[in-house]
Amino acid sequence: MNYIQSYILEHKNRFINELIELLKIPSISADSAYKNDVLKTADAIKISLENAGCDTVEICKTDGYPVVYGEKIIDKNLPTILVYGHYDVQPPDPINLWNSPPFEPVIKKTEKHPEGAIFARGACDDKGQMYMHVKAMEFMTSTNQLPCNVKFMIEGEEEVGSSNLATFVKNNQEKLKNDVILISDTGMIANDVPSITTGLRGLSYVEVEVTGPNRDLHSGLYGGAVANPINILTKMIASLHDENNHITIPGFYDNVEELSKEERAEMAKAPFSLESYKKALDIDSVYGETGYTTNERNSIRPTLDVNGIWGGYTGEGAKTVIASKAYAKISMRLVPNQDWENITKLFKNHFENIAPKGVKVKVTPHHGGQGYVTPIDSIGFKAASKAYQDTFGKTPIPQRSGGSIPIVALFEQELKSKTILMGFGLDSDAIHSPNEHFGVWNYLKGIETIPLFYKYFTELS
């Protein structure tokens, strides 16, 4: 690839400003109050793909938010890369912990991003990482260097489980036909330790509701005499882990792949400082399943976490009430071979079974997805590795991520192609958290690396 560095240097400010405009739209898919903003973002993506040189761009309706599809087919005999990304973002809550408003992007320097980082909800996940691909495309088409065919599939429901994308993929297998799927929606170890994600965890996300008495009660008159749904909910949730932090749901571990000693030893070679990790989070100790290291706990082991809990009086001051209902949102991260639908069923059955008399329990599955592992001997992986070597000067480390992109397993099943996960964010970029950001250096490095993947993938194919 010629001129790429000079092209980036020349257009750097425009690249940043275009991303900032995109980040200003609060495309929160989880909250229906933002519906118009999510739709507006889809329109903006369509225009950006047209400007980047796609021949055809469509906004494809689904039962939820639309999929933006774009393509440029230069020669049917050449390989086709399908780029997947998403234009929706996580809710910004808790909003009061943001140092600047989540949808008013600002660039600030940080310890890990001395050249500055863009602070905004979606900066890294995934507007920033998705937009790297749009700008890489722009470079390749405007300099006549696009070496193969390209298809873009940018969805608006990734943060709420991609349930309509599954249908879209199933119904458009011919249109989406490709030789490799390329996604930037993960991270890398550090700016000087490039890595490629080779595994993702699956996910089962449920909401539970515990109902006690048919109305809120005075805690003096009824306290101690009826089941308090909040107390019961805490007991039920607490019982989901044993004293070794193993999950107690019967059958939960049945299909969990146990890694060999050799594989675990290989994993342990990745650079990691427990002290820095604790310091960055301001915790005096890590916590988790007995018998596994921190990096194992958050990648090769399944987990169960409460993501939200609420019930009773949560306002200022005191209210002596026994709430009628208590709720929690609970997610389980799953490893390859654990079927998310089966795990959801196991959870539901178990949670209903452990409910004591005096309460009623309702379990509502939200969404889920399978885990994924990609081989490291594929053309795609090799092409990605060579691209990183060119731009980072180092061979990237293959690494399993603890996160989930539920749709990836479905892509392989429906489209029969492998996915390459080229992530340029850092774990410390606070995705899903207040003050999410994405390094300007990382953003531009992504735009520089992606065209090289196209080049090497075409050459190796």
Added chain:
Amino acid sequence: MNYIQSYILEHKNRFINELIELLKIPSISADSAYKNDVLKTADAIKISLENAGCDTVEICKTDGYPVVYGEKIIDKNLPTILVYGHYDVQPPDPINLWNSPPFEPVIKKTEKHPEGAIFARGACDDKGQMYMHVKAMEFMTSTNQLPCNVKFMIEGEEEVGSSNLATFVKNNQEKLKNDVILISDTGMIANDVPSITTGLRGLSYVEVEVTGPNRDLHSGLYGGAVANPINILTKMIASLHDENNHITIPGFYDNVEELSKEERAEMAKAPFSLESYKKALDIDSVYGETGYTTNERNSIRPTLDVNGIWGGYTGEGAKTVIASKAYAKISMRLVPNQDWENITKLFKNHFENIAPKGVKVKVTPHHGGQGYVTPIDSIGFKAASKAYQDTFGKTPIPQRSGGSIPIVALFEQELKSKTILMGFGLDSDAIHSPNEHFGVWNYLKGIETIPLFYKYFTELS
């Protein structure tokens, strides 16, 4: 007392309308947003006491909401009754469960109140019950039948722990000097089973905060590897009760008075149907401490209930987050001899001790108060009993309540007089709950019974 029934019949509509006007003011002491409304209510109480015939009425400043004090001293040689009540109300949350707005009173018939009940926050607790005393006073002064001296002390912070009233009482012992304290802020068994409350539970109310990582984290990248404050909070709360629903805080039961078999047998004679109780609450089973009946669990036994819990994402849809913090409001109802300040300390120490590594715990005491038991051989109790016999045609049953009026123990300590708890509400009146109401029949019956207490108390003194 002469003419009382005809006086009530004649002025019934005005009595109801005056209470309705009072109920329209949202005097929520727990929420500072309602400060002006709370103060406005104090003004309204002042005017109503003046209209009822008090010679002196003052709005007495405190460090919080004012105490409205009124008096009519007719003869220093006659006994003095001190009436206590409160003009503040509980927050109306959860607001969406009210069938009519909490501060727009409506009268509707119910199964237990065939003559209609006034639905509004504070209808029973305590505006309605407090206002009975104002109207009883009006009757006695306007018909020249006030048999003794009377003092009114109506406060605005009962629902948030009466902390400034304690100082007010300590600083005004001479002004508040009395022979008996009369309060209507409890209930009775049923409209055809009058009862007088002879015991109240104490209270310790605390808020707990569990902090894990210094920011909200992505549950995929960090889940299973760091202590999740919500999971930890559920474990900590769950551990506060053992398998017999005994409270596990060391020393918690040290001073709990164990009632004799005979006393428990006496208690068990009060009319009670477990089936009706369960049906009214729509529960398939009661729940509580092993070895005690429902009526014992909510009166003579101490309890620990979570009144509110919150943390993480509680909005629509799903957010895969590990919250940085989780919170709960927890109250303990205490029995006589348990010192609330000591229990609060025991809770705080224990809760801090059981926190695992990886989280920080903060316990903030909100407020509290001692339990109280009143003797049934006092002049006050006898006068009350005779008053009920006259108006209900039945001897009232002495009954211990599970609720708390923390200030009552302090009254006895500071003012050296006993308190008589003449409550006219029903447990089903939903105080502290959505759709709080107070029977019109009960309201008028209270106004009819109170002057008789004055008469018999003066005669017996």
